[in-house]
Amino acid sequence: MxxxxxxxxxxxxxxxxxxxxxxxxxxxxxxxxxxxxxxxxxxxxxxxxxxxxxxxxxxxxxxxxxxxxxxxxxxxxxxxxxxxxxxxxxxxxxxxxxxxxxxxxxxxxxxxxxxxxxxxxxxxxxxxxxxxxxxxxxxxxxxxxxxxxxxIMGEYVERMLEGLTGIDPAKLSSLKVGWDAGNGAAGPALEALAAKLPGEHHLLFTEVDGHFPNHHPDPTVEENLADLRTLVAEKNLDFGVAFDGDGDRIGAIDGEGRVIWGDQLLMIYAEDLLTTQGDTYQGATIIADVKASRALFDHVEQHGGKPLMWKTGHSLIKSKMKETGSPLAGEMSGHVFFADTYYGFDDALYAGIRLLAASARLGKSVTELRSAMPDMLNTPEMRFQVDEVRKFPAMAEITERLTTNPDSSVEQVNATDGVRVNTKDGWWLLRASNTQDVLVARAESDTEEGLNRLLAQIDEQLSLSGLERGESVGH
CATH class of the missing domain: 3.40.120.10 (Alpha-D-Glucose-1,6-Bisphosphate, subunit A, domain 3)
Incomplete structure (x- = not known):
């Protein structure tokens, strides 16, 4: 048959x-x-x-x-x-x-x-x-x-708690954290985990409900963090953690309600790994996807790590980690992978535990860690419809133009996944989605004028291939 x-x-x-x-x-x-x-x-x-x-x-x-x-x-x-x-x-x-x-x-x-x-x-x-x-x-x-x-729920929870091994219990017991399961599948494990954690923990929407009655379970969309923000503010918590529908992607906010994006979380995890683990991970390769901020790659370097920019996609990142022996990797989308004392797969519950651990080990609040990050001006991820048969050929044309005949403002072109173009204003990215008929764009600069110039370069390249940056579409 x-x-x-x-x-x-x-x-x-x-x-x-x-x-x-x-x-x-x-x-x-x-x-x-x-x-x-x-x-x-x-x-x-x-x-x-x-x-x-x-x-x-x-x-x-x-x-x-x-x-x-x-x-x-x-x-x-x-x-x-x-x-x-x-x-x-x-x-x-x-x-x-x-x-x-x-x-x-x-x-x-x-x-x-x-x-x-x-x-x-x-x-x-x-x-x-x-x-x-x-x-x-x-x-x-x-x-x-x-x-x-x-x-295996009990065994799984006990294994995650090992992420706190060796940390001064007094430092952990002073932490106050909010958690939002978004009515997704991580709710029951979160309840079991929070019951065993030192410190004060406030939980939202742990009841599993496939209709998602409170908000959509995508923690990388800021409006879905509104309930968590309110909780953190009302209870005066140190930070808040949110999960997507199946618990493999993490979102977070600090004590002031500021979003800590995927690449910023990776900055915290990398600093912890590279600076508090003796010589074990000195010089380790830390992987992030092509959408991540320049600030992350700089931060990894400053703390003695080797930053590696790789293709977007949790399966692609996991494969690259195995190949390079990297102990830590992450994506803008909130997939974070720990292979130091864990298994190398993306686990948002465990990533939440490691945020507690990093704060305690580094002796800084999550808000302090977030405040220390440079203020970059970046666009959200812009996704716009392009016909399925056109998206890869258009990217090939754009890559060809930029690598064979770049204009004077282009300092470097990285073609790992689409094109990431460095200029004196910052960088811009254009890549074809592997899962939808869209192109994805992002840009980052130190100034508003610089950001506008970067966006103009994206528009110029699209226009040369007969495309335009239309209305942004969802995931």
């Missing part, structure tokens, strides 16, 4: 679709058959399966497990929880060879999807396309795998 997926569903970093339109139980079953077949052929046998709090997730889990067992794989069901809890189940057990989390991440409630890990590595790009090829050809293994369940 062969099976064809809707062409929009198999994406670069994960599988994602709209329930009842492009994604349903038959798709989940086919994903299970294909993934299980690939794993079996690679010598694997056991897959951990978890799911987020969306209304459609239990239905997809049921079908996915049917598909996996029909391919001969054994399944360990870990139940509802954050994506990093599934990653933990895979990384911490020698018996588990792969993992699949059913999650719609930060997308609207009618979306859902799958994030996968395969024998300890991210499963993305060509791997995901291979699932589609196996399904289309009906090239599936047959078998009858066993199903068991495992409750």
């Amino acid at each position: 062969n099976y064809n997926f809707d062409p929009t569903v198999l994406r670069e970093y994960d599988i994602r679709g709209i329930i009842g339109e492009t994604l349903g139980p038959d798709d989940a079953r086919a994903i299970g058959r294909s993934f299980g077949t690939l794993l079996g052929r690679a010598g694997g046998k056991t897959v951990a399966v978890g799911y987020d709090g969306r209304v459609s997730s239990p239905m997809l889990e049921h079908a996915l497990v049917e598909g996996l067992t029909a391919s001969g794989c054994d399944v360990v069901k870990i139940g509802m929880g954050a994506t990093p809890m599934l990653y933990y189940a895979e990384a911490s057990s020698k018996e588990v060879d792969g993992g699949i989390q059913i999650t719609g991440s930060h997308n609207p409630p009618n979306y859902n999807g799958f994030k996968m890990v395969f024998q300890g590595r991210p499963f993305f790009g060509a791997d995901i396309q291979k699932l589609g090829e196996l399904a289309a050809a009906g090239d599936w293994a047959d078998g009858a795998g066993a199903v068991s369940s495992r409750d």
Whole structure:
């Protein structure tokens, strides 16, 4: 029997679709058959399966497990929880060879999807396309795998608490922190974690609700931090932490309600890692994506680290960390990866713990750490619609022009992922999204005039390729 997926569903970093339109139980079953077949052929046998709090997730889990067992794989069901809890189940057990989390991440409630890990590595790009090829050809293994369940929440929480090992308890017990789970899948683990943390902790929206009744669970959108801001102000807390729908991306605000963006969080984590861990991580490579501020790369260098700019995308960053042995990496989108004393996957709950640890170890409040950062003027991430067939060719034309015939203001062009162009005014970025038919732009300068000149350069390059920077669209 062969099976064809809707062409929009198999994406670069994960599988994602709209329930009842492009994604349903038959798709989940086919994903299970294909993934299980690939794993079996690679010598694997056991897959951990978890799911987020969306209304459609239990239905997809049921079908996915049917598909996996029909391919001969054994399944360990870990139940509802954050994506990093599934990653933990895979990384911490020698018996588990792969993992699949059913999650719609930060997308609207009618979306859902799958994030996968395969024998300890991210499963993305060509791997995901291979699932589609196996399904289309009906090239599936047959078998009858066993199903068991495992409750790992307690073990997962205890493992995260190890992020505070060796820190003076008095420093931790003086901290006052607000947490916003946004009705996402991280809520139950957050409740269990906060109950064991030293200090004072105030929790918002930990009840899992796939309709997200309080606010949309994307902590990189400032309006979604309003409730957390109010909490931090009313209770006079040191800082606040928020999560996305499946708990793999962190957002934060300091005690004054200022947003601490993804690259600024990485500045704090990098300073902690490079300066308080003796010689262990001196000179370590710290990775950030091409959207990150120049201030971050400078900060890593100032503290003796080696900054590395890499492509946007959590799977791409995880792969680069393995290749370089980097102990720490992060993205503007709030994915942060710790591989020093943790597993190298993106876990927003653990990143929250490490923010407590950094503040205590560095002996500075999160507000002080945020205040010490240089004031850069930067645009938000601007995303504008470009026809799918045009986005990559347009980027190729722009890259070609800038590298072969740059104008005198261009000091350096980095083509790691799209183009990041340095000028005396600062830098600007233009790249094609791997997940949507959009181009993404960003610019950063020390002055308003400089920022305007950078934006004018972006517009000029777009115009030369017959495009314009239209209305910004959402994720």
